[in-house]
Amino acid sequence: MSKTINVALIGNPNTGKTSVFNALTGLNQKVGNYPGITVEKKQGSCRLNHTTKAHIIDLPGTYSLNASSMDESVVIELLLNKNDKDYPDVAVVISDIENLKRNLLLFTQIKDLETPTLLVINMSDRMAGKGISLDIDQLEQKLKTKIALISTRENKGIEFLKTCLLDYRSLSKEGCMDITKIDEAYFGNLQKVFPDQSLYKLWLVITQDVNFAKIERKKVQDATEYKTQSISHLKRLQQKETIKRYQYINQSLKETYTVDQSKATDYRSKLDRILIHRFWGYIIFFVILLTIFQVIFDWSSIPMDFIDESFSKLSEYTKTNLPPGLFTNLLAEGIISGLGGIIIFIPQIAFLFLFIAVLEETGYMSRVVFLMDRGLRKYGLSGKSVIPLISGTACAIPAVMATRNIENWKERLITILVTPFITCSARLPVYLILISLVIPEGKFLGMGYQGLTLMGLYLLGFAMALLSAGILNKILKIQSKTYFVIEMPNYKLPLLKNVLITVFEKTKSFVVEAGRIILAISILLWLMASFGPGKEFNQAEEIIIGRAKVESFTAEQLENEIASHKLEHSFIGILGKSIEPVIAPLGFDWKIGIALISSFAAREVFVGTLATIYSVGNDQEETIKNRMKAERKADGSLLFDLPTGISLMLFYAFALQCMSTLAIVKKETNGWKWPMIQLFSMTLIAYLSALIVYQILA
Amino acid sequence: MITLNLIEKNQLGKIVAIDTDLLPLKLIEMGCLPGNEVYLEQLAPLKDPMYLVIDGCHLAIRTETAKNIKIELI
Numbered sequence: 001m002s003k004t005i006n007v008a009l010i011g012n013p014n015t016g017k018t019s020v021f022n023a024l025t026g027l028n029q030k031v032g033n034y035p036g037i038t039v040e041k042k043q044g045s046c047r048l049n050h051t052t053k054a055h056i057i058d059l060p061g062t063y064s065l066n067a068s069s070m071d072e073s074v075v076i077e078l079l080l081n082k083n084d085k086d087y088p089d090v091a092v093v094i095s096d097i098e099n100l101k102r103n104l105l106l107f108t109q110i111k112d113l114e115t116p117t118l119l120v121i122n123m124s125d126r127m128a129g130k131g132i133s134l135d136i137d138q139l140e141q142k143l144k145t146k147i148a149l150i151s152t153r154e155n156k157g158i159e160f161l162k163t164c165l166l167d168y169r170s171l172s173k174e175g176c177m178d179i180t181k182i183d184e185a186y187f188g189n190l191q192k193v194f195p196d197q198s199l200y201k202l203w204l205v206i207t208q209d210v211n212f213a214k215i216e217r218k219k220v221q222d223a224t225e226y227k228t229q230s231i232s233h234l235k236r237l238q239q240k241e242t243i244k245r246y247q248y249i250n251q252s253l254k255e256t257y258t259v260d261q262s263k264a265t266d267y268r269s270k271l272d273r274i275l276i277h278r279f280w281g282y283i284i285f286f287v288i289l290l291t292i293f294q295v296i297f298d299w300s301s302i303p304m305d306f307i308d309e310s311f312s313k314l315s316e317y318t319k320t321n322l323p324p325g326l327f328t329n330l331l332a333e334g335i336i337s338g339l340g341g342i343i344i345f346i347p348q349i350a351f352l353f354l355f356i357a358v359l360e361e362t363g364y365m366s367r368v369v370f371l372m373d374r375g376l377r378k379y380g381l382s383g384k385s386v387i388p389l390i391s392g393t394a395c396a397i398p399a400v401m402a403t404r405n406i407e408n409w410k411e412r413l414i415t416i417l418v419t420p421f422i423t424c425s426a427r428l429p430v431y432l433i434l435i436s437l438v439i440p441e442g443k444f445l446g447m448g449y450q451g452l453t454l455m456g457l458y459l460l461g462f463a464m465a466l467l468s469a470g471i472l473n474k475i476l477k478i479q480s481k482t483y484f485v486i487e488m489p490n491y492k493l494p495l496l497k498n499v500l501i502t503v504f505e506k507t508k509s510f511v512v513e514a515g516r517i518i519l520a521i522s523i524l525l526w527l528m529a530s531f532g533p534g535k536e537f538n539q540a541e542e543i544i545i546g547r548a549k550v551e552s553f554t555a556e557q558l559e560n561e562i563a564s565h566k567l568e569h570s571f572i573g574i575l576g577k578s579i580e581p582v583i584a585p586l587g588f589d590w591k592i593g594i595a596l597i598s599s600f601a602a603r604e605v606f607v608g609t610l611a612t613i614y615s616v617g618n619d620q621e622e623t624i625k626n627r628m629k630a631e632r633k634a635d636g637s638l639l640f641d642l643p644t645g646i647s648l649m650l651f652y653a654f655a656l657q658c659m660s661t662l663a664i665v666k667k668e669t670n671g672w673k674w675p676m677i678q679l680f681s682m683t684l685i686a687y688l689s690a691l692i693v694y695q696i697l698a
Numbered sequence: 699m700i701t702l703n704l705i706e707k708n709q710l711g712k713i714v715a716i717d718t719d720l721l722p723l724k725l726i727e728m729g730c731l732p733g734n735e736v737y738l739e740q741l742a743p744l745k746d747p748m749y750l751v752i753d754g755c756h757l758a759i760r761t762e763t764a765k766n767i768k769i770e771l772i
Contacts, residue, residue, distance in 0.1 A: 064723075066724075102728060236718055242731065243731055370742055370758045374746050407722065488749060
C-alpha cells in the first residue's frame with residue numbers, strides 16, 4: 001500500500017525555494033489558484049521510496065508569518081488550519097546559506113506552531129566562495145531540528161532531503177521561544193482566558209487578518225484583555241517579539257556559523273556598481289530591452305513560418321482526404337484555421353517568458369526596481385510597478401496579480417489601471433501580421449523597419465501607461481501610508497531547469513487557456529458564417545446567376561461571387577454590417593469589425609477570426625497572411641494598406657479587449673467600478689486615436 | 699545622532715532608535731533594529747531610494763522611510 005504525506009515548502013523570497021520544488025517534483029507539478037483568490041497555488045508530487053509519496057505544496061515566498069499581502073496570508077492560513085486537506089505533515093523551511101540569520105526568523109515562527117519542521121539550507125555551493133563554515137550537528141541541537149544542507153545548483157543533498165522527509169515523525173515539535181517573555185502581563189492574561197490554546201497561535205490570530213477561524217477570532221476580540229490594546233501597542237509587542245527571536249537566532253549561530261571575511265569574494269558590489277550606475281545602469285537596461293525585442297522578432301520567424309505552412313497543409317489535407325460535408329468544412333475551415341492562429345505564436349511567447357524568467361532568476365529585476373523608483377514616483381507609480389509593467393508584456397493577468405508587492409494602495413491601484421496599456425503577448429500576433437502586411441522590409445541603422453515598428457508599438461504602450469498614470473495621480477485623491485522596502489538579492493546564474501520549467505508551464509497555460517476560447521469562438525464564427533437567414537443567403541446561387549453580366553464569368557469567378565454574397569448575408573455578415581458605420585471612419589470593413597467583436601474574448605483571436613472568415617468558401621488553401629493580403633476594398637485597392645494597418649494597430653494598442661483582464665481587475669480591486677472605468681476610457685482612447693490617424697493618413 | 703537618510707558612503711552607522719509606528723514591520727523583521735550596523739551601498743539618482751546594508755541584509759528603502767530611523771556614526 002502506498003501512502004502519501006503532505007509537505008509544505010516555506011521560505012523567504014530569493015532562497016531558491018522554487019528550485020527545491022523543481023528538484024523534488026520535476027515536471028510532476030500543477031499550477032492552479034487557491035479557491036476564491038488569485039494567488040497561484042503550486043503543487044507537485046515526489047516519490048520518496050517505493051511505498052511513500054510526498055504531496056508537495058510550494059507556498060508563496062514570505063519574510064515572516066506576519067502577513068502583509070494576500071500571498072503571504074495563504075501561508076499562515078494553511079498552517080493554522082488543521083482541517084485543510086493540504087495541512088502539512090511536515091513543514092520544510094528553505095533558507096539560503098548567506099542570509100541564514102534573516103531566514104531563520106521565519107523558521108523560528110514556523111517552529112512555534114508546533115508542527116514537525118525541517119530546515120533546508122540551500123546554496124551550499126557558495127560556502128567556499130564566501131568563506132562560510134557551518135557546524136551542522138551543533139546547530140541542529142540548538143534549533144531542535146534536522147538540517148538538510150543542499151545545493152540545487154549542483155544537485156547535491158536532494159536524496160538526503162528525501163530521507164529526512166520520510167523520517168518526519170522523528171522531528172521535534174518543540175517550539176523555539178517562550179512567547180510570554182515578550183510581555184508577561186499581557187500573555188499571562190491571554191492564557192488565563194484561553195487556557196487550552198497555543199499562545200503563539202492565539203497571538204497570530206490577534207495580530208493577523210486571517211480568515212481561517214472566524215469564530216476563534218471573534219472569541220478573542222470579545223475578551224476584554226484584547227480590547228484594551230491599541231494597534232500601536234500590538235506593533236510594539238511584535239517588534240519586541242522580533243528582537244527576542246533575533247536574540248535566540250544570534251545565540252544559535254554564534255558558535256556554529258562563521259564567516260572568514262578574508263576568503264569572501266564580493267561580486268555583488270562590483271556588479272551593482274555598474275548595473276545600477278546612475279548613467280550606465282539605464283543604458284544597460286535599455287540595451288537589454290532592445291535586444292529582447294529584436295530577438296523576439298528575428299529568432300521566432302523560422303519556426304513561425306514552418307507552423308503557418310504546416311497548418312495550411314493540414315487544412316488542405318483534411319479537405320481532400322475526408323468525405324466532403326459539413327463536418328469536414330467545420331474541421332478544415334473553423335477549427336484548424338482557428339487553432340493555427342494561436343499555435344503559430346508559441347515561439348514568440350516562449351521567448352518572451354524565457355527573457356522574463358531569466359531577468360527574475362538572476363536578481364536583475366530588483367535592480368531595475370531600484371533604478372526606476374524615483375522616476376516612476378512622479379507618475380504616481382512605485383519602483384515595484386516595474387515588475388507588473390515588464391511582465392505585462394507577457395500577459396496583463398499575472399501582471400495585475402504581481403502588483404500585490406506594492407505596499408501603497410494608491411500606487412498599486414494606478415499600476416493596475418495602466419498595466420493593460422502594456423503590449424501583451426496576445427497583441428503580438430495582431431501586430432506581427434499587420435506589420436508584415438503594411439510595413440515594407442528594409443533596414444535603418446542595422447535594424448529592420450518591421451522590428452523598429454514593433455519596438456515603437458511597445459514604447460507607445462509604455463508611454464501611454466506612464467501618461468495615464470500621471471493623469472490618474474493628479475485626479476485620484478487617495479491617502480495611504482507610503483513605504484517601500486525591497487531586498488537586493490545576490491546575483492545568480494539562472495538555473496536552466498528552473499527557467500525551462502517556467503517557460504514550459506507558462507506557455508502551456510497560455511496555449512491551453514487561449515486555445516479553449518479560440519476553439520469555441522472559431523466554431524461559433526464558422527457556424528455564423530456558414531448559415532444565414534432569409535433568401536439572400538439561402539438562394540445566393542439563383543440571385544447571382546440571375547444577375548446580368550454573369551455570362552462573362554468563368555466558373556471560378558462565379559463561385560467566388562456566390563461565396564462572398566453568402567458571407568455577406570450570413571449571420572456574421574449581418575452583425576458585421578450593422579457595426580460598419582461606427583468603424584468605417586477608422587478604415588475598417590465589416591470583416592475586421594467581426595474580428596474586433598470576437599477579440600473581446602481575447603485579442604489573439606483576431607488573427608484566427610480573420611483566418612476563419614477568409615477561409616469560409618475559399619477552396620484555395622493559403623497561409624493566413626496571403627489570405628489577408630488578397631483582401632480588397634470595394635474599389636479594388638488593398639484592404640490592408642498603410643492607413644488601415646496603422647489605425648488597426650493603434651486600436652489594438654490602446655483598447656482593453658480582454659475579458660480576463662476585466663475579471664482580474666474586478667477581483668483585485670473588489671468591485672466593478674475600476675474595471676468599468678478602465679474599459680470605457682481605454683476604448684475611447686483607442687477609438688479616437690485610430691480615427692485621427694486614419695483620417696490623416698488616408 | 700543623525701537620521702539614516704543623511705548617512706554617506708563609506709560611513710558606518712549603528713541604529714539607535716526606530717519609530718515603530720511609522721516603520722513597516724517587514725523592515726523591522728529584515729533586521730532594522732536598534733543595535734544593528736548599517737552602511738550605504740549606493741544611492742539612486744536624486745539620492746532616492748537608498749541601497750543599504752543593514753545587519754548584513756541588502757535592501758533598498760526610500761529616504762522618507764529612512765528619516766524614521768536614528769543612527770549613530772561609528
